[in-house]
Amino acid sequence: MRLLHTSDWHIGRAFHGHSTDEHLATVLDAIADAVRARGIDAVIVAGDVFDSSTPKADAFTLLNRALRDIREAGAEVLLTSGNHDGPARLGHMADFAAFGGVHLRTRLQDLASPVALRDAHGDVLLYGIPYVHPEFLRAAFPGFEGSTHQEALAFAMGLIRDDAAARGGADGPARYVVASHCFASGVSDTTEESGRAEERDISRGGLNIVGIGTFDGPDYVALGHIHSHATLAPRVRYSGAPLRFSFGEISGTKGAWIVDLGAPGSEPVVEWLELPTPRSAVRLTGTLEELLAPGAHTEAEDAWVDVVLTDDQLPRDAMRALQTRFPHAVTLTHRPATRHDHGEATYAERVEGRSDLEVVDEFLGYVRNGAALSEAERGLIAEALGSLEAREATR
Structure with missing residues (x-):
């Protein structure tokens, strides 16, 4: 069974006021091409399909086109809702979509309702955990009394393990894969330049961390929420967002994981698939004269540009001058190389x-x-x- 793990499409998101949907469409086309060229059996989208809980009509048009292309290329699709998504909107007509091979998991009541696929080694069960808020889980399952994301995910995984075991045969539980949108411990990213910094807190008071041990059991865990790809364990990974949505995501490649599941009990074989970058994002630092010098920074002329000007005084109409050379310069910070010393006096x-x-x-x-x-x-x-x-x- 060959899977493609992606997440955090954020359809409808703006990059400093500029729509990213045209660029995202290019990347989603590349995913469909990879499905066809690499023989992908199922594509998993682990949350934050949309950037807003109330997406515009154009966002649905882009999603429908992407799903149609992926299905025509030959793969089933499993999508879960993330903290940005409106579960009811994303899950609208989910039963109807399933007939076309697009499986939406937005209802907590469907935690233990997998998508069942089959290969030469038997069944593979795909479980999708929509973004789990403890309050909503208590309403859906009166037996749950927890108050943290850790407790909520542990409860959800318990239901999934029991279901997978019940569906297994004499040789044990069926092979199964879980998609979840959360912040799991083990991400070695603590700087503001990380994809983590570009995500909104998923609970009041800050991010609520879920221990990686919560996900013991599945043959593979496809995580979403962090915008940089990361490997927490051979079977537990973040794919990151397929497109750069901020200057905090300059470093690192964008792509998806291709996951090959073999016979029961074997380790998955995982390969990184790099996706195209329709427009790179760069940060340029220097004086206005240095940045506009003939031949300087030609690689940034078609990129999103974050400018840090080091002139002692901010030049008049600096952004306008920069945009004549770098038309996609969208942010400017004035950070003089030397600062006037005013002493300690107030x-x-x-x-x-x-x-x-x-x-x-x-x-x-x-x-x-x-x-x-x-x-x-x-x-x-x-x-x-x-x-x-x-x-x-x-x-």
């Missing part, structure tokens, strides 16, 4: 006893990183202050 202490003109001079010097006023600027400010004083004197 602002009040620095301006005490000074004239209005000197106070304005001090303020502008501060915000302009130590640059002094020109004589022309001083003249204009003195004239404006004089007019203001004359107006107040006539009141």
Whole structure:
């Protein structure tokens, strides 16, 4: 049995105000091509199919097209809902979709209802765990009394293990695969540059970690929620998002896992499938003159660009100038290479006893990183202050 594990499509997401759907469509086309070329039997999408719980019509159009292409290429599809998805919307007409080979798992009541596939070695059961909030699980299963994601996932996995064992034969449980959208312990990512930083917290008070031991038992566990791919154990992996959705995801390749399941009891053979990058994301650091120098940074001319300008003073219309060279520059941060030292004195202490003109001079010097006023600027400010004083004197 050959599976393709992907997640976090986030259809409808914007990249600093720019739609990513056109680029995502290219990547999803590549997934369908891989299904056809590599003989994939089933594609697993482990949550966050949409970026919003109320996706627009265009988002559904893109999803329907992607699913049609994957099915035409020859694979069954299992999708689960993530914390971004609206389960009811995503799962609408799930029973009807199943007749076409697209299996949606958005209802907690369906935790132990697998998609049953078969190969030369027998049955392979695909279980999809929709995003599990403990409160919702208590409502669906009165016997569950937990309050954490750890307890909720442990309960869900217990139901799945029991079901897989019941469906097995004399040789033991059937081979089975679980898809889950959660933050599992073992992700070696602690920086703000990680895919983890680009995800919204999945519980009040922060991310609620689920121990990797919670997923003992399945032949493979397809995880979603983290936007970078990661291997927590040979049988437990994150595929990451197939597209870069922020500058926090610059490093690392984007793709999906191809998972080959062999005879019962054997280790899966897992291969990384790199997917195309319709537009790369880069960070450029330097002065405006350096970044716009002829021949500099030609590789960034068609990329999403995050600019860090190191000029002592922020140049006027800097973003407009940058976009003439880098049309997809979308963010700019001013971080001077040298900072004016104002000492330890407070602002009040620095301006005490000074004239209005000197106070304005001090303020502008501060915000302009130590640059002094020109004589022309001083003249204009003195004239404006004089007019203001004359107006107040006539009141």
